[in-house]
Amino acid sequence: MNRGPFTNGLLHKFDDETIARLELRRVDLPVNREIEYPGCSIEHLYFLEDGIASMTTTFEDGSEVEVALAGTEAILGTSVLMGTRRSLNRVYMQVAGHGYEMRASTASTEFKRGGIFQDLTLRYLQAQFIQSAQTAGCNARHSVEQRLARWLLLCADRNAGRMLPLSHEYMADMIGAKRSTVTVVAIRLQDQNLIHYKRGKIDLLDLRGLELIACECYGVVKAHLTNLAEYDPGVGSVMERQPAEPLSF
Numbered sequence: 001m002n003r004g005p006f007t008n009g010l011l012h013k014f015d016d017e018t019i020a021r022l023e024l025r026r027v028d029l030p031v032n033r034e035i036e037y038p039g040c041s042i043e044h045l046y047f048l049e050d051g052i053a054s055m056t057t058t059f060e061d062g063s064e065v066e067v068a069l070a071g072t073e074a075i076l077g078t079s080v081l082m083g084t085r086r087s088l089n090r091v092y093m094q095v096a097g098h099g100y101e102m103r104a105s106t107a108s109t110e111f112k113r114g115g116i117f118q119d120l121t122l123r124y125l126q127a128q129f130i131q132s133a134q135t136a137g138c139n140a141r142h143s144v145e146q147r148l149a150r151w152l153l154l155c156a157d158r159n160a161g162r163m164l165p166l167s168h169e170y171m172a173d174m175i176g177a178k179r180s181t182v183t184v185v186a187i188r189l190q191d192q193n194l195i196h197y198k199r200g201k202i203d204l205l206d207l208r209g210l211e212l213i214a215c216e217c218y219g220v221v222k223a224h225l226t227n228l229a230e231y232d233p234g235v236g237s238v239m240e241r242q243p244a245e246p247l248s249f
Contacts (some may be wrong), residue, residue: 003047008047009073010120011100018117021110024100027049029053031096031165035076036087045077045107051097052158054174058089064090066151066174067132071158071160073225078125080104081111095159100181131221138217139176145185147175149214152195156204164202189213 007010012020013014030053036042039059052071056064067089070076076091110117138147151174155164172182189195194210196203202212 002188003033006047007049007072008075010075010124012051013120014116018110018115021106022060022100022102022117024104025100026098027101028188029093029096030100031093032089033093035093036079036089036091038088038090041086042077042080042084043104044101045104046099046101047076047081048072048074048076048097048099050099051093052095052155053091054094056092058090064173065176065249067135068157069094069129069131069151069154070128073124073127075121075124075157076109078121078128078135079106081121082125095155095164096230112166114234127224130224134217137142138215142217144175144177145188145213146215147177148182148185149189149210150195151175151219153204153207153214153218156207157222157225163224164204165200166202167200171214192240 011024014022023046026047029046029048035046035053036055048071051070052070053076054066055068055070056066056075058064061073070091077090079087093182093202111121112118133168138150142150147170149169153166168186169179171186177184185193186197189210190197192206192209194204194206196214
């Protein structure tokens with residue numbers, strides 16, 4: 001395929017030779033498109049160029065709670081590279097977009113080569129873990145108002161500040177709260193002119209105001225993703241690591 005320009009932060013860092021080996025195929029990703037589903041094998045990985053994906057934990061009663069958000073910083077399906085045979089989580093499109101698809105077998109071959117693909121994939125997995133861990137702590141420690149503001153800001157970062165087609169019920173599921181509580185909080189945010197909500201659509205009017213309400217978890221996740229985007233392949237690269245010299249006493 002012809003190279004970029006790519007919106008995805010990882011694809012943007014890959015050289016032409018790496019891009020060619022990935023055998024990417026452009027795909028549309030409509031709302032609710034399943035990327036992973038619990039118990040199912042992972043056949044493809046996806047680089048998002050647009051849109052937002054959610055990773056959720058699904059319970060026996062069918063309810064779910066979000067453990068991570070993904071946008072143009074993401075490569076989805078990477079757990080298969082860590083040896084996972086069947087997915088433990090549900091990953092699906094929350095906001096429609098498009099991206100590039102690659103076969104899991106191709107990704108595995110490229111990952112084993114080492115180099116920038118392995119380096120950046122591992123860094124993204126680390127970022128995903130940090131987001132999941134921070135989300136778990138946030139849901140246990142912080143108020144619904146703080147959690148909703150944090151979640152809306154993370155969505156805004158991945159959606160260029162555009163309108164979000166999300167219902168109160170959906171937001172409640174994502175942050176692990178009751179729908180009635182989220183409705184009360186959303187009304188309060190709207191009364192402060194921070195958001196405008198109408199018929200399942202949310203316009204974020206004042207991002208700075210939402211930041212003042214959100215807990216520190218938003219800043220932690222955002223800062224780590226910024227570090228991922230600023231990755232320097234000359235530092236700690238698998239291809240450039242040298243054996244440590246023995247210590248002398």
